[in-house]
Amino acid sequence: MILEYFMILLLLLMVGLAIYAVETKDLLASVIAAGFVSLVASIVYLYLQAPDVAMTEAAIGAGLTTLIFIIAIRKTERRER
Amino acid sequence: MVNPILIIAITLASAFFIGILQVYSKLWAKVFFFLVLIFDFVAAGANFYGFLSGKITSPILVKIGGFPPPIGINLFVGKAEAAMGFLIFTITLLGAYHLARRGIPEPQGKAMVLFLLLSLGAAGITFTGDFFNLFVFIEITSIAAYGLVASAKTEKSLEAAFKYMVIGSISSTFILLGVVFLYKATGSLNMLDIAKKVKTFPLTPVFSLISLVFFAGLLIELEVFPINGWALDVYQGADPVVVAVLTGAAVKAFYLIFIKAGGYLALPSFFQLSLIFGGGTYLVSQFLAWRQRDVRRLLGYSSVAQLGLLILSAGFFLNNSLPSSSRHFIALAIVLFVFNHSFAKSSLFLLVDNVETREMEGWKGILKRNPLFKFIFSTSVFSITGVPPFPGFWAKLLLIFAIPKEYAWVVGLILLGAVAEIVYYFRFYRIASDGEGEKVKKNLASPLAASLILITGGGVAWSMFSGYMGIMFNSLIIVFLMVAAAIYIFGFSKPLQWTASLVLLGYGIYRFLPSMKANLHGFFLALVFFGGAILLFATYPTSKRLSWSFYPAYLVVIFSLVGIALSTSWLNLFVYWELMSWSSFLLVNMGKKAKRAAWIYAIFSSAGAYSMLAGIYLLPKLSISKIGVTGVLIPVLLITGFLVKMATSPLHIWARDAYGESPDEFTPLLSGIMSKIGVFGSALVFLYVIANISSGPALRYGLAWLGVLTAFFMTLLAVFQEDLKKLLAYSSVGQVGYILLGLAIATPLGWNAALYHTVDHFIFKGLLFVAAAGIIYRVGTSYLPHMGGLIRRMPLTFLAVLIAIISLAGIPPMAGFAGKWLLYSALIEKQWVFITVVAFLASTLAFLYCFKILHTVFLGQLQDENKNAREVPFPIAAAETILLVATVAIGAFPRLLLDPINKVLNKIPGMKNSGLFYEKTLGAVSKLGHWNALFLMVFTVGSFIFALIFFALTSARVREVKQLDVGYAGEVPRQVEDLHFGYDLYAHFRRTVKWLIYPLVSKIWKGIYEWTGTFAEVLRRFYTGNINTYAAYVILISILILHFFAGGK
Amino acid sequence: MRKWIAITFLLILGFFMLRIAGAFPFGENTWKVARQYVKNVTEEKWWVAEHYVDKGIKENRGSNLVTSIVVNYRGFDTLGEVTVLFLAATALAFLLSSCTCFRKYERIEASLILKTASDTLYPLLILFGAYIFIHGHLTPGGGFQGGTVIASAVMLMLLAHFSFHPNHEVLSVTEGLAGIVFAAIGLAGLIWGRSFLANNILPLGHWNRLFSAGVIPLIYIAIGFKVGSELSGLITDMFKVTKEE
Amino acid sequence: MFFFASSIALILIGLYAVLVKRNIMKMVIGLSIMDTGVNILIISLGFIRGKTAPIINAKDLLVRTSSKVVDPVPQALVLTAIVIGVAVTAAALSIVMLMYSKKKSLEIEEYKELKW
Amino acid sequence: MGVKIFYAFIALIGGIAYGLLLGGISRKITARMQNRRGPTVFQNFIDVWKLFRKKTAISHGVMFYLAPIFRLLGGAGTFLLVPIVVGNFYLSNFSFGGDLIVIMYFMVMGCLGMALGAAESGHPHAPIGVTRGLAQMAGQELPFIISVVVLMIVDKTTSVEGIVMAQQGGILHWHIFTYPFAAIAAFISLLGMMTSYPFEIVMAPQEIAIGPPTEFSSTFLSYMFSGRSVFAVAKYVLFMDLFLGGATNLLWAFLKTFLIFLWPLFITDVFPRFKLEQSVSFFWTWPTLIGLIDLLRIYIVR
16 A cells, blocks of 8 residues: 555656656756656556566666657757747 | 568568668669569559459458467458558559659668658558557658658758657557557457447447547548648648658558548447548638649648548448448549549649749749640649549549438538639649740659559549449440540641541541431530531631640530430539530630630639539439429529530629630630530420429529520620620620520420520521631731721621621521521510510610621721731631521521421420411411511512612712722821721710629629638638647647547536 | 646546546456446457466467567567667668758767776676567566667767767668568568467477577567667767767 | 546646647657656556566466456557657657757747748 | 512602602701701702712722612611501501511611621721711610510510501500500600701711711712611601501501601700710610600509
């Protein structure tokens, strides 16, 4: 049961991070927040008995996606006007 | 049979292989790329052929991994899928070939991979039998499309790609959610399995919502209004070749899945959904394109509209309450529509690729210098707009006639949209054919192939259509039509074409002689054949300057007219009617300044034809025989089509310029015979439809007024016309108004008058137009004030025109008088007092322009530049002579014409007693009066000769004086200009009737056009170009879909 | 204004989605629930997942059921998925190939710690990635995850060494060959086995062994190579486009 | 239920970025958040309380497996969806980078050339 | 038939003579009203004879040459198609050849022939006159048509003889009394037909030198005069048949046509000349409205 409450907390954290990612003017921060959303998601997947997905999400969603975002932002610009 | 999995697996492996190959050799990569495409094409073709020939009887089911359907993924290839696969690979091959010739964008290997995978994705969407697999293939297609759309790497293409990407992602999210929910609800991802389960499953609102999430995603991909802003931007911004493949192949695959999913998921509101979104998209997009100046975006609107029509058809196809035969027709219509649109639109986009500029103005005159380009362009435009014999036409017919009567409004909507489509497509056509444009890049192989496929498809569709609708097309006519079109190949030598045409027509007369029976059909058949032969004969001398397609089109017109006259079913008549309209459009468009006129002609004739089609659709049966209908709508719709061809006011505004600017060789046919076939049609409507309805008399009275007002106003307008052909045009239209009046009277005498005048008008107006052609050929202008005094140069023509004018004015003893006498007798017998007065007045006004023609052309002072004009060339003179003799002969012996008409009328119930009998001294006697034509002729000619002899004997010595020597107070003026009174003869009279000749009708039509355009222009602002807004539309529409189509709570 | 309209729209959309999702109670076995609705269940395997779960071991011998599904039952999806990734890499390379006009930015030389660490980690990471995809049919993870790990090794090197440049040719060929191998295994199934991608061309072996589950490990290895090289190439492509001085 | 709500919230937040944000990079970030939300939603649809992951690494799982493990199909689907998501993101980013290289701006206002 | 032609020929000669005489009378009356002595009533005979005897004539071409013949043909033909005395074998002329509609169209032939001849002359005044004439014809025809249509519809015949027959049985059966408004309209229109004041713009003797026939001289002109005279007579006879109950013998015919002849004469010198647009407007308003009264009447009563 405690685990479930923890999950709810994590989900709330995830939503909060997502809102931050969308609302912040700093694109780099936004991308990193989005990466954290994925990371939290992979923990959630673990709880949901999906270790494969958790692994994929961690590697691809949190890792690779964030990485290519960062590269793209470095090639373009960091601040949102 | 080729295992469909091979197509997909080998293509995929090849895509990977090209990825390797391109590192080492670009050439081999290219060769391999085409080998793969050809393999796909052949394999898909083999499957399709297998289904067509019946070798493959049941759908191919490929169990991937060897698991039975619900367990593993499977491919499901039935007839539709096989056809769609073949279509996809054909279009891709055409596009790829075009791209290769133009130059594949760098780096080539990557571009080829994208291209290959785009077609693969589309094929996967088509073949797959699994919903999640569908999603994967949708993503493959989409990503390949994003890359290819951006491939031009210009700002526009990147913007388009980005928009596509954003909306595409939202769409695929919806699809993914829908698929997963479906899995959750049914426990399966297999399409057939889900379909099976859905039947046993209680259809809760939640299930509807799940289907709707899926369909919302699909509808976004299917570019329905108003969530298609991205699609239009893609059409506008992307490389046209990519767009050609996208719209020709990828979108069609989405459409197929839309139908399939609609069938599998059994969404209760699917019909309403497709009706609203399909119909709305179709209609709105057709209008939004009106003022579009960017060619690519214009074609985009058109694509979206066509897709809307397809969605609409899908709704009907899947509606279980329709009879299965209707649904079968609709399925055929859908096949034809998809085929038609894919090839035509791809061909157009590939053509667009050859032209640098995006603006429509840049296309000005592009057809003139590029004959092959013109051929392809015309074919494609005609196909899309549904001109026979292209597949789009048959598809439209099949669809319309399969729609049940309670959805008649849908038919109205389809036809309205079709008219709008013709407005903007032919504006485009007009601009492209107007003037002399630049030569364009020649990369036309692929579009040429597409148009040839279209033409072939049209032929197949025709035979299919006649088979399915149970309509017999006279095969002889079709053979003649084909041979007529084939005369095109003699285009290098116009005399040869002319001879061949005459021979063909002569043979036609010989073959159809048995059909010229004494009935309405035979009567008009004879008119068409013999009239057509005379007029065709007269085209010889000027033929050198004609275009290659003049004689083919001319003959197609004539044989379509034959088809119309011999039709026994309304639908049959309609087909030939459209054929005639469009071939005559081509002919009108050959005039140098006729582009605008031809455009308006196209709009009016197609609007009329569609109105007629709507009427035919509403008829309870299709055969031309007594039909019990109620209500005034059907006859009005039917007759509107015919009235357009007769140019009855207020549908006349096309006539002046179409007659005036069309090639001089063609105008006689247009006025002399084509307007008469409108009379034929109206006669049929009067006879078989109006005669049986309760409000028939009121309708006839209204039509009589229409006829007489046309006669009056057109005559009035002719009086003030300064162009010979336009004057004759107004005159012609006015005279046809009398014919309508005669028909509307609907008494034996009235029909006598109408039919008599039909032939008679052909004789004298044909003569006048033929003579006009000759005069214009010699003088070089049709502007009346630049003529004058030609009587000395062309005495024979003068005599012919004089007699024709006497006949036209209805002065006895020439043939024209009989028509007038019959008409007035009929009117007075019918006691329509006011109409009689207006008719009389109109014919009085006709004297004004009659004099004008004779004076400004032949009399007065000979202009200096016409000093060397000679008599008209021999064939024209011969035709004039024939018609002249006919006028005089019928003037003296009107029974030459009245007796056949009598025979015709005797066949018609209610017209048995033609209302005339003949007596030795009194001549023709009606209930009211009598007139002896022979006596009048003998009397007039006899007195004339007597007086002439007497005069010649008794008169003083006659001294002929020079041209300028007139009794001008002893002065002999030096200049012709001082003396010739040829401009604005009736200035004084115009001041009186200024308020009557105010161009109200054309202003109204123009206003409708302008206001619709403005409205469309304002509505188009809806597509703001802002991707945020587009996304908001998508969300809003999805909400609406989820809310309104889910069914019960 | 725009904001609030958007929020309104989205909330309504959310309501509908929640309504749909709420029809399936969270954490409950809806397989059983749904069966009650069905009028006449004659088939035993109404729910495909039951087949996968109950027969998966018997049919494939792979202990990771997700892998069984991904590679065998729904192997065609995975072929598509690989294609999607390939496509994305191709599209990216295609689009960025001619583009040399990005914002300049200062390259800071990596610290010694990073350089040393990455030199050490590079082979280890690649090995780890290989381990993941080789054991895809036994443990969580597989070709995609392993491939990504390999790509991250490449990325580490890119960050650490200014001059590091993976051989593009090798990457392309690896990627292509891996893809072809996948398709070829599928076709081999068509030729020698039941059907395309059928898992009966190799002996299935025993449950929970490394050499088991027929072609599944082979496919996952191919996928691992493919994804690894693809993503490495992708990252390199993105990394290397810069303004040419 | 809470899992559903928060995953849908993620979807909506992602969509919100697409609908409201004027920066194209932000929109792509929004799309990726949306993807994550969708994936969580799918996995939570397949979750069954008290059951284990679908990895049969213990002998007792070999019998009556269907009553012991969660639904593996959504997991397989999400595996695919994640990879597809990153593929789309990569393609989108390449388009965004190219767009930036043309106009030196990420603002949506600059990209309204195609309209009407 | 031969007999018929012979009598018609006699009647024609009589008609021409009568026409010329009436012309002379009109000139005389006009002169007297203007306090002049005026020419003798036979002046027109003298003029025609004088012109006829001229030695040379100028021609501008074929149509010009044929114009007088057309003119004579138009006048004489109309005259011959109108029955002078209905029922009388000798004096009903060729009215079997056609009825009122024939006559109405035949009347145009003379005008057309003359117009063509005049136009060929190349003199700008000629077509000016012709166009004026045609425009005015369009004006005057409307009221005339209205009254003719009224008559044809009430009598249910298009034959002149039939219309005359319908008026038998007393003076009050004449259409001028049974349909007075139609008659008024027709008689106003007659003013235009005779191109007498105030509708004289067609000829406009002062400005454009007698309009269409401006180039004609000598023999040509004599023919035209004759044609014109007999045409006038034809119109009088037609009006007599339509409105005054026809004639039962020649005396009545003379009397009634003379009465009709007097009518324009009364108007002639009272009004100034109308411009063309004025005259057309006039014809299309007052007489038309008057005629419409009877038209409406029969429309409602029927």
